[in-house]
Amino acid sequence: MLLTRVFLTVAAILAGLAVAAGAFASHALKERLTERALEIFETAARYQMYHALALFLVAILLSRVESAPSTLAVAGYAFIAGIAIFSGSLYALSLTGIKWLGAITPLGGVAFLIGWGCLAIAAWQVK
Numbered sequence: 012m013l014l015t016r017v018f019l020t021v022a023a024i025l026a027g028l029a030v031a032a033g034a035f036a037s038h039a040l041k042e043r044l045t046e047r048a049l050e051i052f053e054t055a056a057r058y059q060m061y062h063a064l065a066l067f068l069v070a071i072l073l074s075r076v077e078s079a080p081s082t083l084a085v086a087g088y089a090f091i092a093g094i095a096i097f098s099g100s101l102y103a104l105s106l107t108g109i110k111w112l113g114a115i116t117p118l119g120g121v122a123f124l125i126g127w128g129c130l131a132i133a134a135w136q137v138k
Contacts, residue, residue, distance in 0.1 A: 023063075
């Protein structure tokens with residue numbers, strides 16, 4: 012299924028980028044950012060990894076469950092949106108110091124919650 016391949020590919024890329032971001036923070040940014048900005052950057056990388064793994068789980072479930080519920084696909088898209096908005100806004104905030112970017116972050120958190128909620132609904136719907 013195409014959606015399974017897309018989610019698996021995107022999950023692998025996002026997980027790899029999370030590892031790269033964490034290494035970048037530990038080495039290149041340690042001396043350039045304040046302690047608080049570095050903490051924000053590391054939070055972004057951590058949540059990116061958690062949700063890349065969740066996306067991987069969604070892709071595996073899509074490939075294994077016959078007649079997978081549509082809520083499973085919604086969960087995958089929500090995890091991708093959450094990573095882009097939540098982690099993306101935190102990366103930008105930590106690197107630029109532009110405070111209003113923090114106002115966008117909760118929208119990504121809502122996307123994560125939608126993803127987990129849809130995953131729970133899909134799990135309940137599996138026959």
